[in-house]
Amino acid sequence: MADTARRAIHVLVVDDSSLVRLYYRAALDKAGFHVEQAINGIEAMEKVLSEPFDLVILDVNMPRMDGLTFIRSLRAGRGEVATVPALMISTEAGSQDVADARAAGANMYLIKPVAEDELVRHVGLLTGAIP
Amino acid sequence: MAGRTGRQSPAYDITPDEVLRFCDFLYRRTGMSFSEDKRYYIDRRLRDRIDATGSLSFQAYFSLLRADADHEIEQLINSFTVNETYFFREDHQLKCLTAGLLDSIVSRKPPGGTVRIWSIPCASGEEPYSIAIWLLENWPQVDSYNIEIVGSDIDTRALKAAAEGIYRDRALMRLSRDIISRYFIPISDDRYQIDEGLRNSIEFTRANLIDARDMATYRDFDLIFCRNVLIYFDDASRRQTAENLCDCLRPGGYICLGHSESMSRISPLFSVSRFPDAIVYQKPEADHG
Amino acid sequence: MPALAAALRREGVPRVREAIMTALIRVGDAASIEAILPYLRSQDAALRTAAVEALCALRESLAPFMPQLLSDGDSDVRLLATELTRNMDAAQATTLLCDLIEREPHPNVCGAAIDVLAEVGTPEALPSLERCAARFSASPFLPFAISAAIARISGVKG
Numbered sequence: 340m341a342d343t344a345r346r347a348i349h350v351l352v353v354d355d356s357s358l359v360r361l362y363y364r365a366a367l368d369k370a371g372f373h374v375e376q377a378i379n380g381i382e383a384m385e386k387v388l389s390e391p392f393d394l395v396i397l398d399v400n401m402p403r404m405d406g407l408t409f410i411r412s413l414r415a416g417r418g419e420v421a422t423v424p425a426l427m428i429s430t431e432a433g434s435q436d437v438a439d440a441r442a443a444g445a446n447m448y449l450i451k452p453v454a455e456d457e458l459v460r461h462v463g464l465l466t467g468a469i470p
Numbered sequence: 471m472a473g474r475t476g477r478q479s480p481a482y483d484i485t486p487d488e489v490l491r492f493c494d495f496l497y498r499r500t501g502m503s504f505s506e507d508k509r510y511y512i513d514r515r516l517r518d519r520i521d522a523t524g525s526l527s528f529q530a531y532f533s534l535l536r537a538d539a540d541h542e543i544e545q546l547i548n549s550f551t552v553n554e555t556y557f558f559r560e561d562h563q564l565k566c567l568t569a570g571l572l573d574s575i576v577s578r579k580p581p582g583g584t585v586r587i588w589s590i591p592c593a594s595g596e597e598p599y600s601i602a603i604w605l606l607e608n609w610p611q612v613d614s615y616n617i618e619i620v621g622s623d624i625d626t627r628a629l630k631a632a633a634e635g636i637y638r639d640r641a642l643m644r645l646s647r648d649i650i651s652r653y654f655i656p657i658s659d660d661r662y663q664i665d666e667g668l669r670n671s672i673e674f675t676r677a678n679l680i681d682a683r684d685m686a687t688y689r690d691f692d693l694i695f696c697r698n699v700l701i702y703f704d705d706a707s708r709r710q711t712a713e714n715l716c717d718c719l720r721p722g723g724y725i726c727l728g729h730s731e732s733m734s735r736i737s738p739l740f741s742v743s744r745f746p747d748a749i750v751y752q753k754p755e756a757d758h759g
Numbered sequence: 760m761p762a763l764a765a766a767l768r769r770e771g772v773p774r775v776r777e778a779i780m781t782a783l784i785r786v787g788d789a790a791s792i793e794a795i796l797p798y799l800r801s802q803d804a805a806l807r808t809a810a811v812e813a814l815c816a817l818r819e820s821l822a823p824f825m826p827q828l829l830s831d832g833d834s835d836v837r838l839l840a841t842e843l844t845r846n847m848d849a850a851q852a853t854t855l856l857c858d859l860i861e862r863e864p865h866p867n868v869c870g871a872a873i874d875v876l877a878e879v880g881t882p883e884a885l886p887s888l889e890r891c892a893a894r895f896s897a898s899p900f901l902p903f904a905i906s907a908a909i910a911r912i913s914g915v916k917g
């Protein structure tokens with residue numbers, strides 16, 4: 340089932356809000372992406388070390404491990420996982436927040452709330468699904 | 471397993487949205503998650519708990535669960551997990567030990583150095599004995615290092631049983647005949663005792679995970695098995711325990727949790743380390759920001 | 760207490776930061792809460808989230824501080840404060856969060872409050888949720904979140 344013509348693009352959604360995860364998942368499911376979820380940076384790390392993902396979407400403020408700490412440790416790691424593209428979607432809208440995310444190693448930064456089509460378009464661009 | 475149980479159909483209804491609410495709570499609190507096709511399984515366990523607590527609706531049960539009245543969270547988790555302790559339980563972690571984890575630990579030790587392993591909580595001893603037997607059977611370097619295994623629990627009756635090392639045959643179901651004959655002595659039809667050499671090689675002590683003073687007497691472990699207890703603790707106790715365990719480990723030392731447990735619900739103090747057979751957690755080598 | 764709070768201000772090492780927070784939780788009085796509160800405004804995300812977790816563990820003693828936190832001038836603080844009600848008694852949390860979503864201008868603060876209500880809210884929250892949905896009907900996320908929350912609380916699709 341998993342490998343028909345082409346493997347679906349795997350996206351890991353990391354947010355402590357169950358409704359935000361549900362919202363992203365609904366939008367990305369509809370657009371044909373395969374979606375997994377994690378509640379914070381630690382669970383996200385467990386997931387990315389266990390299976391390959393094409394993109395990680397993540398929030399900044401999360402319990403136990405925030406999004407910036409997650410990207411920093413991801414980028415500091417070895418092997419392919421260190422280069423997985425990361426899309427931050429946060430409520431923090433200051434220019435310092437964007438600069439911090441870039442310094443940590445995020446590839447793109449969006450400010451919440453994000454509309455479905457906007458989300459799908461950015462995920463498409465970052466994963467190469469939309470050339 | 472399908473079909474009706476004998477019970478009359480209950481007067482309340484659980485709706486799909488209530489199941490979602492319940493699953494979100496369970497996932498946030500424990501990390502356990504279930505896919506859509508497990509819906510029937512969740513429904514049945516949830517109904518069992520609603521009935522067992524005398525709750526008359528999902529909502530009544532859910533408030534009781536949130537308040538953790540009468541340790542309902544523990545009861546609920548028990549209904550979703552296998553509680554039986556037996557030898558070689560969760561053997562993927564034992565495989566992980568001998569497929570890289572121990573090699574990584576001893577790579578920093580001199581030949582003949584000491585490897586300290588702690589099983590806490592060890593309950594009636596199946597876990598520390600399993601570790602010892604697994605290493606003797608599967609780790610080629612077992613004789614090149616001085617291995618110390620300590621088993622601790624808060625329950626002194628369990629510790630007494632652990633030191634005695636007498637088990638019913640059910641606990642041995644995953645062991646081969648060979649292994650049983652090497653490490654156990656039959657003492658009656660269905661009871662076996664761990665042989666004296668092995669019993670004396672493991673130290674059993676009482677310790678309370680949450681008590682920093684208790685835990686301060688344990689230091690310099692290379693590896694801690696802390697399985698199937700943190701999932702039952704509240705946030706404050708998880709926090710305290712994680713800090714205590716961190717202090718009991720050598721820098722770079724590892725923690726193994728139970729298979730339904732995840733450090734993501736417990737503490738930020740450790741980094742995630744992936745070995746082929748299991749995920750384990752590592753204390754940072756040196757403390758920096 | 761002032762010594763602990765001062766140590767926290769300087770502290771970048773996670774093990775020490777956690778230990779100080781745990782010590783403050785153990786004391787758990789108004790003074791410990793006041794020592795942690797300023798970190799909700801920290802620029803450092805790790806310190807901010809550590810402060811939220813520590814405050815969450817203090818549940819009941821936190822109640823007197825909540826009305827003020829939920830009407831703080833800084834929307835980032837209001838947003839983090841919604842999470843602090845998650846461990847509270849359901850009726851109390853529902854009242855606090857409904858007061859907030861009735862007047863809160865910032866969609867992200869409402870979104871955070873609704874996430875907590877979806878878990879802990881009582882049916883008393885339903886009218887406030889409906890009014891909030893009407894107020895933010897043009898927002899991308901809130902109508903979706905509110906109908907999911909209503910479904911979870913009432914047991915039926917909204």
Ligand SMILES: C[S@@+](CC[C@H](N)C(=O)[O-])C[C@H]1O[C@@H](n2cnc3c(N)ncnc32)[C@H](O)[C@@H]1O
Pocket residue numbers: 554555556559590591592593594597622623624625628677678679680696697698699728
């Ligand atoms: C379900 S058993 C787990 C045993 C074993 N680790 C396993 O996975 O099979 C839980 C054990 O935790 C012990 N325990 C509970 N609270 C404890 C505490 N605060 N400190 C140490 N042990 C504790 C109980 O006595 C019990 O033996």
